[in-house]
Amino acid sequence: MLDIRYELREELKERPGEDDPLSFGTIFTDHMFIMNYETGKGWHDPRVISYQPISLEPSAMVFHYGQEMFEGMKAYKTEDGRTLLFRPDMNAKRAINTNRRLCIPEIPEEDFVQAVKALVKVDEAWIPEKPGTSLYIRPFVIATDPFLGVRPSDTYMFIIILSPVGAYYKEGINPVKIWVEDDYVRAVKGGIGEAKTGGNYVASLASQVKASEEGYSQVLWLDGIERKYIEEVGSMNIFFKIDGKIITPKLNGSILPGVTRASVIDLCKHWNIPVEERQITIYDIYEAYQAGKLEEVFGTGTAAVISPVGCLRWEDHVMVINEGKIGEYSQKLYDTITGIQVGKVEDILNWTVEVK
Numbered sequence: 001m002l003d004i005r006y007e008l009r010e011e012l013k014e015r016p017g018e019d020d021p022l023s024f025g026t027i028f029t030d031h032m033f034i035m036n037y038e039t040g041k042g043w044h045d046p047r048v049i050s051y052q053p054i055s056l057e058p059s060a061m062v063f064h065y066g067q068e069m070f071e072g073m074k075a076y077k078t079e080d081g082r083t084l085l086f087r088p089d090m091n092a093k094r095a096i097n098t099n100r101r102l103c104i105p106e107i108p109e110e111d112f113v114q115a116v117k118a119l120v121k122v123d124e125a126w127i128p129e130k131p132g133t134s135l136y137i138r139p140f141v142i143a144t145d146p147f148l149g150v151r152p153s154d155t156y157m158f159i160i161i162l163s164p165v166g167a168y169y170k171e172g173i174n175p176v177k178i179w180v181e182d183d184y185v186r187a188v189k190g191g192i193g194e195a196k197t198g199g200n201y202v203a204s205l206a207s208q209v210k211a212s213e214e215g216y217s218q219v220l221w222l223d224g225i226e227r228k229y230i231e232e233v234g235s236m237n238i239f240f241k242i243d244g245k246i247i248t249p250k251l252n253g254s255i256l257p258g259v260t261r262a263s264v265i266d267l268c269k270h271w272n273i274p275v276e277e278r279q280i281t282i283y284d285i286y287e288a289y290q291a292g293k294l295e296e297v298f299g300t301g302t303a304a305v306i307s308p309v310g311c312l313r314w315e316d317h318v319m320v321i322n323e324g325k326i327g328e329y330s331q332k333l334y335d336t337i338t339g340i341q342v343g344k345v346e347d348i349l350n351w352t353v354e355v356k
């Protein structure tokens, strides 16, 4: 259990009004959590302090070799004023796996969750309450040794910041257009694709810029070897409804194990909707489309929630899905997951955790 020190601000910032539009990740709350690590001393000095710039040497290892990890979570306000987190244990466990892969010292699950709760409690007045909004939580670790050789750092900072957010995509819950990338790849088995780390996201930028110039919001990645198996979108995992069945690529070492992905699979099983985690190729998708059996496509993610896909472009083929409209299952999953998150739908699978 962490012995957290509090150094809170006296003068608080102005918060956005309930009717102000919230975009994603531009406003930050009054406070942040920070804790340091040093080999031989372990994680120490956990504290909640004013949100502020951090001071690092230009030689800090994170700037040169990218030894860093991050997580994405959200806090929600219920109608009766409670503050809820959604499956925080899953983020804490995934952070441990990411840290192992990147040679970053592990943060025990209970300490990670305690730190998140402590910060959210201090800044809970920042949780927006309008439908579709929440308080985004960004925990991250950076390597801070001032050193230019390549090896794991001996010092780190674990920081958590908070940001009141609206929808991740400008489209909101309206379907997005996605470009299937067949040139660059995001990750390969044995690489760092299943770790939540900046390197996977910087690898996606060139394709994202290209897709955006063509009017597409995101890129769908294929596997790095055969260039035919569907992997993920980068900012979200991907699901297809084909002939009544929900299919998502099986986790294979290069796909991020999303918390919303796992929750969609759990809900489908709970509802007795056929759901399969398996390899699926872009050829299978195109064939299903041509046969009129590609009924829905949607992405899942903490930031993206459930994001319907209205159009998939692969080579010269433009596949318009469900006439570009949100599908029945996408809507039901969105309503159920967001409903559970804000306490409006019964939490049948015990996913929410109250911050007290």
Ligand code: COI
Pocket (backbone or CB within 6 Å): 071, 072, 073, 234, 235, 236, 301, 302, 303, 304
């Ligand atoms: C999240 O969904 O929380 C992520 O970390 C994805 C990121 C692109 C915003």
